[in-house]
Amino acid sequence: MSKRDRWSALLELLAAEGRLDVEEAASALDVSSATIRRDLDELAEQQMLVRTRGGAVAHGVSYELPLRYKTSRRAPEKQRIAAAAADLIGDGEVVGLNGGTTTTEVARVLALRVGGSRRDGADAGAPVPSAPALTVVTNALNIAAELAVRPQVKIVSTGGVARPQSYELVGPLTGGVLKEVVLDAAVLGVDGVDPHLGIMAHHEDEAGVSRLFTERANRVIVVTDSSKLGKRAFARICDLARVDTLVTDVNISPETAARLTDAGVKVIAV
Incomplete structure (x- = not known):
C-alpha cells in the first residue's frame, strides 16, 4: 500500500x-x-x-476530510447519484454547483451530455454553435478548470479566497458574484442532512456560499451519499423546506426517506 x-x-x-x-x-x-x-x-x-x-x-x-482524499470514497454511488442529478437539468439551463466530490461528478456528466448532444447529427468540421448548451456557475476551482475547456459549456467562476481543503472560493467576493446571477437550479453537495436542522456543511464560509446558491436558484437539488443522512455538521445552510429534491443511494433507510418526504423533499435513490 x-x-x-x-x-x-x-x-x-x-x-x-x-x-x-x-x-x-x-x-x-x-x-x-x-x-x-x-x-x-x-x-x-x-x-x-x-x-x-x-x-x-x-x-x-x-x-473535514480534504477533498483530495475523498475522491475514491463511495465512488460508484457518487457516479450513479451524479447521473440521476444531471437528468434533472434541462438543456440551456443555468445551474449552480458548489464544491465537493459528488458535484464534481455531476459536472462531468453534464459536460459529457452536452458535448454529445452538440456532436449528434453535426457535420464533421462544423462550427460549434455560439449559444452554450449549458451555463454553469461555480465557486469550485476544480470544476471550473474541468469545464473551461468545454466549448458547449459557459462557465462562470466566482471570485473569492480559495480553501485548499475543498478547492472552493469563499468570502465577500464570492457573494458579490452570486448576488448578481439567477439560476434555474442549484446542485449542492453537503456534509450533513438533518430532518430538523436541514442541510449543513463543515465550514461556515462554505455554508454561506451554498446558502446564496439556494437563494438565487429556482429549484434546489441536494446530492449526497447516504452516509451523510441523519448527520450534523458545524454550519447550517438552509431548512429542508428550501430543498426540492435529494438524490442519494439506495442505502437510505425507509425511515429517513419518509421523514424527508414528509418535509416536502422529493427523494431519488439510485
Missing part, C-alpha cells in the same frame, strides 16, 4: 471514529506500527490531525 493510500485510509478511519489507535490502525491496514507512527507524525505536521500518545484524534468536534 502506497503512502497516499495509507494516508487516505487513516483519514477515513479518523473521520468515521474521531480517534485512531496506532496498533488498531496497523492491524486494519496490515502494516507495521512504526509505519503508522510515521504517517501520523507527518499528517500532524500538515495539521490534518492532532497527535496523541498512542494514536491521534481529529481536530475539534467536526472533522
Whole structure:
C-alpha cells in the first residue's frame, strides 16, 4: 500500500471514529506500527490531525476530510447519484454547483451530455454553435478548470479566497458574484442532512456560499451519499423546506426517506 493510500485510509478511519489507535490502525491496514507512527507524525505536521500518545484524534468536534482524499470514497454511488442529478437539468439551463466530490461528478456528466448532444447529427468540421448548451456557475476551482475547456459549456467562476481543503472560493467576493446571477437550479453537495436542522456543511464560509446558491436558484437539488443522512455538521445552510429534491443511494433507510418526504423533499435513490 502506497503512502497516499495509507494516508487516505487513516483519514477515513479518523473521520468515521474521531480517534485512531496506532496498533488498531496497523492491524486494519496490515502494516507495521512504526509505519503508522510515521504517517501520523507527518499528517500532524500538515495539521490534518492532532497527535496523541498512542494514536491521534481529529481536530475539534467536526472533522473535514480534504477533498483530495475523498475522491475514491463511495465512488460508484457518487457516479450513479451524479447521473440521476444531471437528468434533472434541462438543456440551456443555468445551474449552480458548489464544491465537493459528488458535484464534481455531476459536472462531468453534464459536460459529457452536452458535448454529445452538440456532436449528434453535426457535420464533421462544423462550427460549434455560439449559444452554450449549458451555463454553469461555480465557486469550485476544480470544476471550473474541468469545464473551461468545454466549448458547449459557459462557465462562470466566482471570485473569492480559495480553501485548499475543498478547492472552493469563499468570502465577500464570492457573494458579490452570486448576488448578481439567477439560476434555474442549484446542485449542492453537503456534509450533513438533518430532518430538523436541514442541510449543513463543515465550514461556515462554505455554508454561506451554498446558502446564496439556494437563494438565487429556482429549484434546489441536494446530492449526497447516504452516509451523510441523519448527520450534523458545524454550519447550517438552509431548512429542508428550501430543498426540492435529494438524490442519494439506495442505502437510505425507509425511515429517513419518509421523514424527508414528509418535509416536502422529493427523494431519488439510485
